[in-house]
Amino acid sequence: MSEHDIRVRFAPSPTGPLHIGGVRTALYNYLFARKNGGKFILRIEDTDQTRFVPGAEDYIIRAFDWCGIEFDEGVTKGGDYGPYKQSERKAMYKEYADRLMVSGHAYYAFDTAEELTELRKKFEAKKETFTYNAAERKRLKNSLALTEAETQKLLEANTPFVIRFKMPEDQTVRMDDLIRGTIEVQANVLDDKVLFKSDGMPTYHLANVVDDHLMKISHVIRGEEWLPSLPLHVLLYDAFGWETPQFAHLPLLLKPDGKGKLSKRDGDRLGFPVFPLQWTDPKTGETTRGYREDGYFPEAFINMLALLGWNPGDEREIFSLDEMSAAFSIERVGKSGSRFNPEKAKWFNHQYMLKKSNKELAGQFLPFIKKEGVIADIDYIEKVVGLVKERAHFVHELWDQADFFFKAPSEFDPKAVKKRWKQVSYDQMTELKTLLSGLDNFSSGNAESVVKKWIEEKEYSMGAVLNAFRLLIVGALKGPHLFDIIALIGQEETLRRIEIGLYELGRKE
RNA sequence: GGUCCGUUCGUCUAGCCAGGUCAGGACGCCAGGUUUUCAUCCUGGUAACACGGGUUCAAAUCCCGUACGGACUACCA
Numbered sequence: 042m043s044e045h046d047i048r049v050r051f052a053p054s055p056t057g058p059l060h061i062g063g064v065r066t067a068l069y070n071y072l073f074a075r076k077n078g079g080k081f082i083l084r085i086e087d088t089d090q091t092r093f094v095p096g097a098e099d100y101i102i103r104a105f106d107w108c109g110i111e112f113d114e115g116v117t118k119g120g121d122y123g124p125y126k127q128s129e130r131k132a133m134y135k136e137y138a139d140r141l142m143v144s145g146h147a148y149y150a151f152d153t154a155e156e157l158t159e160l161r162k163k164f165e166a167k168k169e170t171f172t173y174n175a176a177e178r179k180r181l182k183n184s185l186a187l188t189e190a191e192t193q194k195l196l197e198a199n200t201p202f203v204i205r206f207k208m209p210e211d212q213t214v215r216m217d218d219l220i221r222g223t224i225e226v227q228a229n230v231l232d233d234k235v236l237f238k239s240d241g242m243p244t245y246h247l248a249n250v251v252d253d254h255l256m257k258i259s260h261v262i263r264g265e266e267w268l269p270s271l272p273l274h275v276l277l278y279d280a281f282g283w284e285t286p287q288f289a290h291l292p293l294l295l296k297p298d299g300k301g302k303l304s305k306r307d308g309d310r311l312g313f314p315v316f317p318l319q320w321t322d323p324k325t326g327e328t329t330r331g332y333r334e335d336g337y338f339p340e341a342f343i344n345m346l347a348l349l350g351w352n353p354g355d356e357r358e359i360f361s362l363d364e365m366s367a368a369f370s371i372e373r374v375g376k377s378g379s380r381f382n383p384e385k386a387k388w389f390n391h392q393y394m395l396k397k398s399n400k401e402l403a404g405q406f407l408p409f410i411k412k413e414g415v416i417a418d419i420d421y422i423e424k425v426v427g428l429v430k431e432r433a434h435f436v437h438e439l440w441d442q443a444d445f446f447f448k449a450p451s452e453f454d455p456k457a458v459k460k461r462w463k464q465v466s467y468d469q470m471t472e473l474k475t476l477l478s479g480l481d482n483f484s485s486g487n488a489e490s491v492v493k494k495w496i497e498e499k500e501y502s503m504g505a506v507l508n509a510f511r512l513l514i515v516g517a518l519k520g521p522h523l524f525d526i527i528a529l530i531g532q533e534e535t536l537r538r539i540e541i542g543l544y545e546l547g548r549k550e
Numbered sequence: 551g552g553u554c555c556g557u558u559c560g561u562c563u564a565g566c567c568a569g570g571u572c573a574g575g576a577c578g579c580c581a582g583g584u585u586u587u588c589a590u591c592c593u594g595g596u597a598a599c600a601c602g603g604g605u606u607c608a609a610a611u612c613c614c615g616u617a618c619g620g621a622c623u624a625c626c627a
Binding site for chain 2: 052053054056086087088089091092150152153154157158161168169170172201203205218221222224226227230231232234235236237238239240242244245246248249264265266267268269270271272290292293295297300301302348349350352354355356358375376377378379380381382384385387388389391395429431432433442457461502503504505506507508511512515517518519520521522523
């Protein structure tokens, strides 16, 4: 393996279901790896034991599985750079923290969480912000302020400690971001972040830098919320004497209305999912809807997500994962946050509905038909789907568009009856029944030409006859081309429905 | 409050880096056409460079400022 191999990672924390913003971040990493012939790695960042949520890791894996996003290495895949779960790498982090101690880039701090909280409160009362930095560290309980003997004594007494990064003074940190360009920050304004916690676990900052280096990550593509800690990370690479990977910080997903980033509450409030899969909170038992359960096709979901912040530079909008991979480039990712638009999400699903084969759709439609207590042949369902798929956004909407293919109307839309069932209708339909019963060729085309010829010869109103006919067959003024319908349900059923309709609607006085 | 990031139709965005087009496309919405139903589809329309300076013959594009928005500011990631 050469030094220049492209390796990217997605590193979620198993603290709950994966937000669609996270899915998008993973997607961009995946596309970047595919485009550049690189590897895509899934690493679980579970260094916070207090926030562990059972089932979350499994959820994350199932979610990507559904999306069709595959990893080359990671918790489920294995690989040469494992383990891929940080809790299983625990032992090594202390070693790296110690290296920083030795090189003078880090120090022990014995301040308790309570003491620091107290300090922050005091500062706040003075309308100031407490920062653990060069100005303050001398007055606090740490190995920089204490004598060596005092420090040693505390250590020997097993006093809980953390290891903090010693932020350099008077240094300008220069960073390059693939999306935002060059960013400069004065190290003075940064604080001495905790690298190693008193529970023996590293913080995100240490773990992510160590792991990214050890796993030979070439590009760190992550959410914008990490931008403020980028200087720390860059300084950490420097302190270790490691080459920094390239960075790209992705813009946020914003809520459809109002201000701020997209949250679970927006989904509940506006009626759309914020998670790929349904999630049931193990503690509260509360269930949150997912895109899959709402009837979205994974391809549509991914396609919609990809275009939220990225565009190919031409006017294409419908992409398969392969097409997206080929077209993707990090330079074409926008800088500003994207407002999520539920309407367009539906449109995407409709596009995929149109694209999908009738066979595949029929298979997905089958359970809904069974639920209605109807038994139907799969070939028949396929033909039905072909006629109605363009009128639905989701598979679950198909039944409403197609129920009349499976059963005679049980009721007739009163408004339609009022509008289209006239005095003459009864006699005309009776005549039509006779006409149709004599047909040998009941194909859509033949039935249509015979019926229309008859209407013309009798000088009936085309609209009146056809709409009354539709009413008897469908029960409402909706549906595909009428003659396609009767050809599909067949001559016998067509005649039966006319008969039933005649009986139900009767002769209008 | 501090630090950093951002700002083109209602929304997603192209155009910006290498200044010069009636600022283009898509979703939505509106109108017309097709479908003697409804939906699809087709055609057309609606609608934007946050504001103020500067540089220039010329600024959406380059520079500065302002406003607004966002993220971060934990022994969370």
